[in-house]
Every structure is written in C-alpha cells, then in structure tokens.
Amino acid sequence: GESNATLVLGGWGGALVGISSLDDFDASENDTGDVYAFEENRWYDVRLRVTKAKMEAWIGDKKIIDCDVEGRKVSMRPGEVEMSAPLGICTYATSGVIRNFRIRKLTLDEIPTNPQP
Numbered sequence: 001g002e003s004n005a006t007l008v009l010g011g012w013g014g015a016l017v018g019i020s021s022l023d024d025f026d027a028s029e030n031d032t033g034d035v036y037a038f039e040e041n042r043w044y045d046v047r048l049r050v051t052k053a054k055m056e057a058w059i060g061d062k063k064i065i066d067c068d069v070e071g072r073k074v075s076m077r078p079g080e081v082e083m084s085a086p087l088g089i090c091t092y093a094t095s096g097v098i099r100n101f102r103i104r105k106l107t108l109d110e111i112p113t114n115p116q117p
Helices: 080-084
Strands: 006-011 016-020 046-051 056-058 062-067
Touching: 006 046, 016 062, 062 080
Parallel strands: none
Antiparallel strands: 006 016, 046 056, 056 062
C-alpha cells in the first residue's frame, strides 16, 4: 500500500527479528517478534516478500515471519528511521555488510491468491 515498515534483524542486543511497526507496536511488542541466534562473521541469506495481504521473511530456509497485514496498521517507528523510506538499510550501534542485494517484482504465480490465516 502506501505505508512502510522495518524488517528488524538483530535488534535489542542482537537477537530480535520482526516487523516494526504493526498496529503501532514495535517488533519487540507484536506477534512478528522472535529471537534468532545470529553468529558473528557469517553471511545470511535473507528474503522478504511483501504483498497487500502478507509480509513474509526468511533467513536461509527458515521462515521467521509469516504475518497477515490486511486490515492492520503498517507503519514505521517515528523518528530517524522514517528517513529511510521507502527503502533503506541501516545498523544501530554495530556494523553490517550487504552483498548480492536484489529487488524484484513478484510474478503472478508467486503471489498467494488465497492466503491462509
């Protein structure tokens, strides 16, 4: 839609993953928040799929986010992070490296026509 959100990878000291913000709740406070054990000096394959109905994210083959967003308020945490809209990559109190970054539009075959709850 017209809104933006943040895919959090390694927040709150390095282990939080999730989407900020949903219904005005950060990743640490909504149903997408979870803990993931990241290893130092290791590359991770991260995929994010966003449709009108869902947000999904994977680290490697593990699906870490499977969230229905239809009818929910999707927004960004107020403040500096909003300056990264509509697409940005940032770190906080750490460093990170990005490689092989790709973005593409989904084909019709890749968009769920009847998302499951």
